[in-house]
Amino acid sequence: MQKPYSLQVYKFGGASVKDAAGITNVVRIVREHGAPGQVLIVVSAMGKTTNALEEIYHLAFNGQEYAPKLAPLREYHARVITELFADDSAEQQEVQAEVDQLFSQLDQQLASLRQQQLHTDHYDQYYDQTVSVGELLSTRIVARALGAHWLDCRPLLRTDHTWREGRIDWPTTEHNVREHVPALLQRGPVVTQGFLGATPNGQTTTLGREGSDYTAAIFAYCLQAQAVTIWKDVAGLLNADPKFFADTVRYPEISYQETIEMAYYGASVIHPKTIKPLALRGIPLFVKSFLNPTAEGTRIGDCRHGLLAPAFIRKDGQCLISFESKDLTFISEENLEVIFGALSQARLKINMMQNSAISFSVCTDFSPYRLEKLLDLLRSQFTIRYNANLELYNIKNYDGNSIRQLTDGRELLLEQRTRQTFQFVCRATPAPAPVA
């Protein structure tokens, strides 16, 4: 397929822009390591800002005092600005004014939310209006540091009303992006927000935690980019998260297919929705280290390879829910239909499931509100039990040795294997998993 714009899409995550030194490094990467041609830069919220905003939002929604949590976030952004730009420069004043304005709007929103005492059904909708501010802040600062054009992605990335996981309206988004972005790119680098979109009536949506990778893929798809590069704090796509596992190995090259499966099982390295748009247009995805930008990294694309090293994927914050029919009737298709319907209504996603004669178990991400909703929906028909604070492990391309390494000494609450994948649920472990 023709790639008319010779465009590179770069995505920088929160860790890469967590402080002034990080942002300076991003500027250096774009200026010194950028391929020739145009560049669109997708940026996440700085450091742990999204987590902080989630916490602040939660307090305000529940009518509690949030100011002591908001103040440090404001100071954090101000400090980065002070360190990044020359004192009293026009740049510094302008970007500080932009950031101040975003914080005052946020504060107003939170204050009114705190008063309103909304029903929990509105939680996700207002979450998006609040938590999205992290990316508006970071992109203001990064765009200014780069001397790049700041683009608000929300009027372009059209989604439906699925709060916290907006589903992209592809035809509208592609039309919008193609109409507005090429002219901007001709004038120089463009910086935009990861993770955000908006509904047809302009309300902000988010695309799911860690969704900035997906944003990069959406722009790349719409603009038929040459390649996407995700700049991370690891050397590329690894067979396990080095935070939890020792002796990880890097895949130099890996197929879209394998990557999609790893991401689906919860490998946090790439958002699961990222691959499909890229694969559809044959756009390669590079995962590289922002700490070592000249190193090879990983190339994800249309390729064939032999057997890969087993991948170890761990998902925290899991909940195992079991449904038992109240009258000892078998779990039937009719029962399953009711359970699946309720899971979907409560917006709980199944990470693993299993059934026996009279009971059915699912492992989902733990979310108190969503679980409560599920219990309300099904309590009358089933006896429901659940365990929270669990971990789900997946070993992709497993062998006997890798299973032993991970399961030894653990009590497995649920386990399952297919030809390629071994999965199990167990209680959370305080120490990192012992993998040789």
Ligand code: ASP
């Ligand atoms: N800032 C958002 C998050 O932390 C999106 C992203 O980082 O990709 O989930």
Ligand code: MG
């Ligand atoms: Mg982030």
